[in-house]
Amino acid sequence: MIRKYTFGTPFPTDAVVLSLPAEKGPVPYLDLSREGNQVVLTRKLQPEDVLFGLGESVRGINKRGFRYVSWNSDIFSHTESTESLYASHNFLVFFGPGCLFGVYLDDPGRVSWDLGFTRSDTAVITSENGNLDLYVLEEDSLPALARSFRKLTGRSYLPPRWAFGYIQSRWGYASEAECRAVAEEHRKRDIPLDGICMDIDYMEEYKNFTWRKDAFPDLERFSRDMREEHIHLVPIIDAGIRQEEGYPPYDSGKAGDSFCKKGDGSDFTAAVWPGLCCFPDFLREDVRRWFGSLYRPLLEAGVEGFWNDMNEPSLFYTPERLEAALLRTRETASGGDYEALWSLSSAFNSLANNEEDYRSFFHHPSGTAVRHDKVHNLYGAFMTRASAEGFRRFDPDRRFLLFSRSSFIGAHRNGGVWTGDNSSWWSHLKLVLQMLPNLNLCGFLYSGCDLGGFSCNVTEDLLARFLQLGVFTPLMRNHSALHTREQEVYRFSSWEDLRSILRVRYALLPFLYSEFMKAALSDGMYFRPLAFDYPEDPRAVATEDQLLLGEGCMIAPVLEQNASGRYVYLPEDMLMIRFRSPEDYDLVPLDRGDHRISLGLREFPLFVKKNHAVLLCPGGTSTETLDDRSFTVLGRTDTAVRYDLYRDDGIDPHPVLEEHLTPVFLPAAAPSVPVPGVAISTAVL
Numbered sequence: 001m002i003r004k005y006t007f008g009t010p011f012p013t014d015a016v017v018l019s020l021p022a023e024k025g026p027v028p029y030l031d032l033s034r035e036g037n038q039v040v041l042t043r044k045l046q047p048e049d050v051l052f053g054l055g056e057s058v059r060g061i062n063k064r065g066f067r068y069v070s071w072n073s074d075i076f077s078h079t080e081s082t083e084s085l086y087a088s089h090n091f092l093v094f095f096g097p098g099c100l101f102g103v104y105l106d107d108p109g110r111v112s113w114d115l116g117f118t119r120s121d122t123a124v125i126t127s128e129n130g131n132l133d134l135y136v137l138e139e140d141s142l143p144a145l146a147r148s149f150r151k152l153t154g155r156s157y158l159p160p161r162w163a164f165g166y167i168q169s170r171w172g173y174a175s176e177a178e179c180r181a182v183a184e185e186h187r188k189r190d191i192p193l194d195g196i197c198m199d200i201d202y203m204e205e206y207k208n209f210t211w212r213k214d215a216f217p218d219l220e221r222f223s224r225d226m227r228e229e230h231i232h233l234v235p236i237i238d239a240g241i242r243q244e245e246g247y248p249p250y251d252s253g254k255a256g257d258s259f260c261k262k263g264d265g266s267d268f269t270a271a272v273w274p275g276l277c278c279f280p281d282f283l284r285e286d287v288r289r290w291f292g293s294l295y296r297p298l299l300e301a302g303v304e305g306f307w308n309d310m311n312e313p314s315l316f317y318t319p320e321r322l323e324a325a326l327l328r329t330r331e332t333a334s335g336g337d338y339e340a341l342w343s344l345s346s347a348f349n350s351l352a353n354n355e356e357d358y359r360s361f362f363h364h365p366s367g368t369a370v371r372h373d374k375v376h377n378l379y380g381a382f383m384t385r386a387s388a389e390g391f392r393r394f395d396p397d398r399r400f401l402l403f404s405r406s407s408f409i410g411a412h413r414n415g416g417v418w419t420g421d422n423s424s425w426w427s428h429l430k431l432v433l434q435m436l437p438n439l440n441l442c443g444f445l446y447s448g449c450d451l452g453g454f455s456c457n458v459t460e461d462l463l464a465r466f467l468q469l470g471v472f473t474p475l476m477r478n479h480s481a482l483h484t485r486e487q488e489v490y491r492f493s494s495w496e497d498l499r500s501i502l503r504v505r506y507a508l509l510p511f512l513y514s515e516f517m518k519a520a521l522s523d524g525m526y527f528r529p530l531a532f533d534y535p536e537d538p539r540a541v542a543t544e545d546q547l548l549l550g551e552g553c554m555i556a557p558v559l560e561q562n563a564s565g566r567y568v569y570l571p572e573d574m575l576m577i578r579f580r581s582p583e584d585y586d587l588v589p590l591d592r593g594d595h596r597i598s599l600g601l602r603e604f605p606l607f608v609k610k611n612h613a614v615l616l617c618p619g620g621t622s623t624e625t626l627d628d629r630s631f632t633v634l635g636r637t638d639t640a641v642r643y644d645l646y647r648d649d650g651i652d653p654h655p656v657l658e659e660h661l662t663p664v665f666l667p668a669a670a671p672s673v674p675v676p677g678v679a680i681s682t683a684v685l
C-alpha cells in the first residue's frame with residue numbers, strides 16, 4: 001500500500017512512475033509540523049528500531065545515529081563526518097518491533113535527516129523548501145517494501161553483459177599508446193579485462209566530445225582494434241560545456257539557448273576542468289535531446305559505454321567569486337590584521353561548490369524560471385537521462401553501459417552509479433560494503449566503487465581485499481587518481497594472486513549476471529542487509545559487515561589490514577566456498593552460529609544457503625570469450641535444485657526470461673565428493 005501526500009507545489013522530478021492521487025488528512029506514522037516553508041516530519045524511535053535506506057551516504061547499513069543531508073556534493077576525500085555525498089536518495093525504511101514502513105520524499109531540494117543525532121530517540125526529516133510529494137509505503141516484510149518502492153519508481157537499469165567484466169581505469173592514461181599498453185599487459189598475462197575507461201586525458205583541453213588528435217589520432221580504429229581484443233573503451237563525459245566560440249558543442253548549445261541562466265538572463269558560467277563552462281539545462285526536454293545527440297560521433301566510432309562525471313554539478317569557482325577573492329587579496333596586501341588574513345583564506349577556500357552560486361542561476365523547464373538550489377539534486381539524474389535517451393535514439397535494441405557520479409531516485413532506471421572519489425583506505429572498503437545494500441534498496445543495483453581507492457596510495461593487500469569484494473559488485477572497476485601509485489593489477493609483485501581473484505569473478509560471471517537479472521527483473525535487491533531474510537533474528541538485523549547476495553548467497557569480506565581471517569555470523573546452516581582461484585577452493589559446510597574463518601590474503605569466502613546453487617564456469621579473460629557452456633554446480637542440497645540462468649544480452653528482458661531460461665537440476669547427492677552434505681555436479685548446457 002502506497003499513500004501520497006502533497007505539500008506546496010512539487011517540481012516534477014521524474015522519480016516516480018506510478019500516478020497516485022494525493023490523500024488529505026494526517027500522515028501515518030509521522031508527526032507533521034511546519035516551520036516557515038519547511039515541512040518537518042518527526043518519529044519517535046524505539047531502542048530496537050533500525051533504519052535502512054538513503055542509498056549513497058556515509059556510515060553504517062543501519063543509518064541510525066547521524067545526521068545526513070540530501071545535497072549532491074563533489075566531496076573528494078569524504079570521511080564518516082561527511083553529511084552529503086554525490087547523490088541524494090530520499091528513501092528511508094523504519095523497521096522495529098511492530099513497526100515497518102518506508103518514506104520517500106520526492107523533493108529535489110535540500111532535505112535533512114536527523115536520525116537520532118540531536119536526540120537519540122527521535123528521527124526528524126526536514127524538507128527545506130516544503131514543496132514535495134511524500135510517499136508512505138506499507139508492506140508486511142522488508143523485501144516487499146523494497147519491491148513496492150520499485151513499483152513506485154520503476155525498474156532498475158539493465159547494463160549489457162560485458163559491463164559485468166573487469167574494467168581498468170586511471171586518471172592519467174594520456175594516449176592511445178598508453179591505453180594499448182594497459183590492454184596488452186592484461187592480455188599478455190591472461191589477466192581478465194572487458195573495458196578500459198578513458199578519463200579526461202583523452203579530450204582536447206578537457207572539452208567534452210572532443211579527443212586529442214595528437215594522442216588519440218583515430219578513435220574509431222582504436223576502438224575497433226580494442227574490440228578485436230574483446231575490450232570496450234569507456235570514455236568519461238563531464239557536465240559542463242566549455243564556453244568557447246567555434247567549439248561545436250558550445251556553438252550548438254548556444255544556438256539552442258540550452259544553458260542555465262543567471263538572474264540577468266545571461267549564461268551562468270563556472271570553471272571546471274576545461275576552464276569556464278556553461279551548464280546544459282538538462283531539465284528541458286529539447287536540451288536533453290541536443291546533449292544526447294552529442295554522444296553520437298562516439299557511438300558511431302564504436303563506443304558502447306560511458307561514465308558521466310562532475311554532474312552535481314561540481315563548480316570550481318565562478319568568475320564573480322574569484323574576482324571578489326582576488327580583490328580581497330589586493331586589500332589584504334595593502335595592510336591587514338590576522339582577521340583579514342583568515343577572511344582571505346576563507347574567501348579562497350569557499351570558492352568551490354559555493355552555496356550562493358547554486359542560488360544564483362536558473363533552469364527553465366517549461367518556460368518559467370526555477371532557481372537551481374530548489375532542484376539541485378536532479379542535475380546529475382537528468383544528465384543521465386539525457387545520455388540514456390540519446391543512446392536509445394541511436395540504437396533502441398542495444399543495452400549501453402552508463403554510470404554516473406551524481407544521481408537521484410529515477411536515475412536508477414537509466415544508468416548505474418559509482419560511489420565517487422573514495423580513498424585507498426580500509427575504512428572506505430567498509431564504507432562501500434555498507435552503502436551497497438542501501439543503494440540497492442533505492443534501486444541502484446548496478447553500482448560499485450573505485451576498487452583499490454581513488455586518492456592516496458594503495459597497498460598491495462588493500463587492493464587484494466578491495467578486489468575480493470569487487471568480485472561480487474556488478475560494476476567491477478579499478479580506478480585511481482592522477483599522481484597516485486599505479487594501481488593496475490600487473491604493477492604488483494603478487495599480480496598472479498590478484499589475477500586469481502579476477503579469474504574467480506569470470507568463473508562466477510554467468511551466475512552473478514543471472515542473480516543480477518533476477519533481482520532487477522523482479523524489482524528485488526541484488527545486495528540486501530541480513531535483516532531482509534532474517535527479520536526475527538536480532539543478530540542478523542544488527543550485522544553491519546556481511547551482505548546477502550542474490551537469491552541464496554551471503555558475502556563477508558575481510559575489511560582489516562593484516563587480518564588472517566574474521567568472525568562471520570551465519571543466520572542458518574550454509575556452505576562456505578573459500579576461494580583461492582576458480583580451481584582451488586574449499587567447501588566447508590557450516591552450521592548456524594558464529595564462526596572464526598581463517599582467510600589468508602589470497603582467500604575470500606562465499607556462503608551459500610542450503611538448497612541453493614552456485615555455478616562456476618571455466619571462465620576466460622573476457623565476457624565474449626568466456627567458456628560458459630559447462631558448469632560446476634556447488635551447493636549443499638538435500639533435494640534437486642533448479643537454477644535459472646540468464647545468458648541473453650537483449651534489450652527486452654521479458655523474452656530473455658522466457659526464451660533463454662535454462663534450468664539446471666542438481667542431483668541431491670554427488671557421489672564423487674568426499675565432503676558430507678555437499679553436492680558437486682557438472683552440468684553441460
Ligand code: GLC
Binds near residue numbers: 420421
Ligand atoms: C573526478 C572523478 C574521477 C575522475 C576525475 C578526473 O574527480 O570523480 O573519477 O578521475 O574527476 O576526471
